[in-house]
Amino acid sequence: MPELPEVETTCRGLAPHVEGRRIRALTVHDARLRWPVPAELPAMLAGQTVTGISRRGKYLLFHTAAGIMMIHLGMSGSLRLVTPGTPRKTHDHLVWDIDSGWELRFHDPRRFGCCLWLTGAQLADPQSHPLLASLGPEPLSADFGDDHLFSQSRGKSAPVKSFLMDSHVVVGVGNIYANEALFRVGIHPLREAGRIGAERYLRLTEAIRDILAEAITRGGTTLRDFVNGKGEPGYFQQELTVYGRAGQPCVRCGRMLKEVRLSARSTVYCGHCQH
Template sequence: MPELPEVETTLRGIRPHLEGRRIERLLVRETRLRLPIPPEMADRVGGQSILGLSRRSKYLLIQLEHGTLLVHLGMSGSLRVVPAESPPKRHDHLDLILTDGRCLRFHDPRRFGIFLWTPDTPDTLKAEHRLLRDLGPEPLAPTFDGDHLYRSSRKRRVAVKSFIMDAAVVVGVGNIYANESLFLAGILPASPCNTIELERYRRLAEVIRALLLASIEEGGTTLRDFVREDGRPGYFAQSLRVYGRAGEPCKVCGATIRQVRIGQRSSFFCDRCQH
């Protein structure tokens, strides 16, 4: 699944091509996404100008003159800006066609993405929409720090890896980044979250922020189903220290990287560097 850096990379890639442009029409080839596209949506967005683009967690918000497009890439989705006359490929489910002859094309082989219009502004969506209202702080925002993690963990006993992957605690820390962050912070992923001290949480919050920023700068982690908006994969996978490296030597101490399942997700760690 595309994680927060992949979504942020997509946002930064498509924003210059969409902001200030006018939508000519919405062309829908497949309505059966995670949330079905209603037939009246094309009439809602056609003719509107695009005022701005933003992100909340892994959701992209495209603000129009009237209402907002709420977009989620799902398990395998991607967005590209292409000439409107470009022949669609298989799984190119819709085009947001602009008056300048280009279109924003939504590609989603597994059809688990979301592309919907709502009458609300982005700020209202973030505060009230059922998909967004209960989300925790953004990991790159000033409201996220080790003190927040420490306070949120005191009455819980789940594994710390599951804890930092909980979107109600902090958004956007998916499986890859949880594994990598815990390694860099020296914390075993199975440790009960309420046993981690404040200073270690402060270190973990710093690592999470730095790791996500580094991944955004490098274009997002290369995943099997993800490519950037320009069709090129990201490069952060070349920097992974533990994720996907079970049985290989730790790049720091040489011990063997181990793999277990925590919360039904593969977890990778070095039991010499992490404790």
């Protein structure tokens, strides 16, 4: 599951090999992603130079003069650079021939990802695209201020974990990091978002910043291996204190960690340390 750190790692890993390079061709082996890959995309991209790669939330934006290619990795998607001639794997749906000599491949078994094409007004201002327009602030930017979570949560009765994972509140806090951040600050995941005070939200805000920044740092250690498909997501190297550890002892108090389903998401917490 690509979380924000892995998307950021992908962005940084691709940039030196793709920015300033020309796309010779795009081959669509399977257009059936979350939304169909636009039929005109190969023709639109051919010959275009990628002027830059940026990220908004978990969306990656490949900028060209003709348009912006917007990619989301969904749950199982990945982008890898390989040498031409590398055998194509099952679920390698999209292949870009780059004039740097690399081939960029989009691999996505579950096809929850997408690859869209932004033109016209959305080329001039991609933030106006419907999928981007209502996104919350970047968790590592100044827009994610100390007071943001507290002020946004007033009057909300949803569980704080659902609130945190709402991309309209703040982007990039997926299931893994929502679990981890709540454990770190001792907040019960099912607590009503609107009934948590400003002080606790400040500590939660700092925990989200710290955990994501740390994960990106660790993800960065995989950058040297990113090319040619050897990249491991940074968070697999990060010690996870609760996610995936239901039934195991709490690292703080030793009691058994509990698990509940919240909107079909695995939610793990310590009933003693989190209130």
